[in-house]
Amino acid sequence: MNRILKTTVIAAAVMSVAGVAQARDQINIVGSSTVYPFASFVTEEFGATTNYPTPVIESTGSGGGLRLFCNGVGDDTPDITNASRRMKVSEFERCEENGVTDITEAKIGSDGIVMGQSTDNDSADFTLEQIFMAVAAQVPVDGELVDNPYTNWSEIDSSLPDREISIYGPPSTSGTRDAFEELVMETVSEEMDVYGGEGYMTVRDDGPYIDAGENDNLIVQRLSEDTEAFGIFGYSFLVENTDTIQGASIGGVEPEAEAISSGDYPVARSLWFYVKNQHADAVPPMYEYVDMFMEEQMISDSGYLADIGLIPLPEAERAEWRESVADRTSMTVDVLK
């Protein structure tokens, strides 16, 4: 019986530890799953090169991160949140209401989403509208919304290859899918009267669009086996697999770092993080981490983050943001409008 007694005591001791508050020389970071690989690279670097512990970083999605961030000021709220889109005015206002009034904004680079296919095929070029026609659940035919009738690319436009439409893409829980819906589907459908000027973001579920799971590596692997198909995934997976996969150009623009960074490639978004300046005194290493993130060796063209797939900002813009962060510029609602 001693054993049982002992284990019960250990369990009780373990439970009581849970109540003890954590010391705060450890930075708390939340936010976007797209920024996560880059931010966790910097946190690792920060842990290895300073005497501070490695910051805790959790991937909650951009919206989830900003919600936690704007919950207020204090030990149980995060110090920094990452986002793969800019903060919304409504989110800024919620922050203000909850007393988070001093925020510094930082832009760190861009990320692109590519339509990839096997290198066995001829290169392909799509317009955003053609992609929309291939993936939307309902599309306009002769001015009326009908269930998507297209099963072959050449039916959408005779200039497109005579290939069955088959697209491996991320499931609805994925950040890449969110971005794809926003950057392709919303952009296209807002311009079409049939949808009443509102974004239409329902993806078809009758076969041609195939949910291929959260893991972009699997999509890449499928593409080298199923050479007929296209896949939707993050730019960094294209860079790592150029031997088997090529990216389709969109609107005549190839998915390349420069085109994505300049905004010429349409399926791209910028990456951000937000710093809660009111935590500076309570969390001493916070600014050291932030400054390390903005260093040239991290976010420049030859920086470490570029090696793992970040698309850097143009040099002048980088310098501008670095200075703004170094000054701890407090953001105002005007910049978001």
Added chain:
Amino acid sequence: MSDSFDQISQQLKRRHRKSARLKWLSMGALGLAGLFLLWFFTDMLIKGLPAFQQAYVETEISYSEEASTDARQAIDSDLIPIVSRTEIRSIPRLLRNEPDLIGSSETLWLLANSQVDQYLKGQRNKLSDEEIATVDRLVESGQVTQKFNSTFFTQGDSKTAESAGILSAVVGTIMTMIVTLAIAFPIGVMTAIYLEEFAPDNRFTQLIEININNLAAIPSILFGLLGLAIFINFFGVPRSSPLVGGMTLALMTLPVIIISTRTALRSVPESIRHAAFGLGCSRWQVVKDHVLPLAMPGIMTGSIIGLAQAMGETAPLIIVGMVAFIPDVGASFTEAATVMPAQVFTWASEPEKAFVEKTAGGILLLLTILISLNASAVILRKKFERRW
């Protein structure tokens, strides 16, 4: 009924054919399962074994004044693109913390970066022709070579493929399992003792029994949601910690332990209890001194199997935040940690090619541990099992 003998012998033939068919079918099923298993293991071994070898570079590190600001000054400029950055990046901090070292130098085998490693393993890499020439030269002189990858076992996760190790996940797994066992074992065993030895057999206990059996069949992700709602949101247990992970997995392991303990208790013959009662033992004494010790091997076997099941579980842990990036090896039950299957999951979604072998290596290690756990359960059972 003159043809009855013929009929019977025909029937017999049919029945024999039928049983032969069944035998071949079941052997085929076994063969197929074995084939899949073999395929999986071969694939894992081919992909995973290279993870236990890693390229190292013999490097002279000079702790000069310049190196305390720029780590790259500490090594020969030829080696900068070849040595892993994770090996030298902490030199400035080292020199800041221990200024006495400045002026000295030492020669160490440092990790080469993953591109060099992939090149030596014949995989695709991004080395330039010039760098390949340097590597070839260094391989010739014995300065670059593949060695046993101790980093894989002695370091935590890293975003830099060559220095990514599984230790933080192993420690996280151990801590999580300690919590799981500390909660599930006593509660499970006590519940089973009550139900089996003390509880009256009525509607209420029958209802409890049905519910426990039902719990064992519930999809594990539901336990994760329960853990999130109760432990994190209500009790405020820190997210991503081994504590919350262990508590969640304890919920999952409980029914397994209860059911196996009850079976073990039931297999202790009534005559033992009767003899003890006959000597005037109280019910508690009977259980404590006679029934429980005899049932212990069965209980241990069940607990080990439950533990092995919990160890390979990822779904509920995703919900409580244990799929996290953990470079530091954890030391506390309340700090963020990750577990081995979650680490495999994280590596599998890294874009870099060098993580493919890490993924397979992690799977091999996890499989080895699980197989040895299950084997020890079988050995325990074989060794202490009693026939009455």
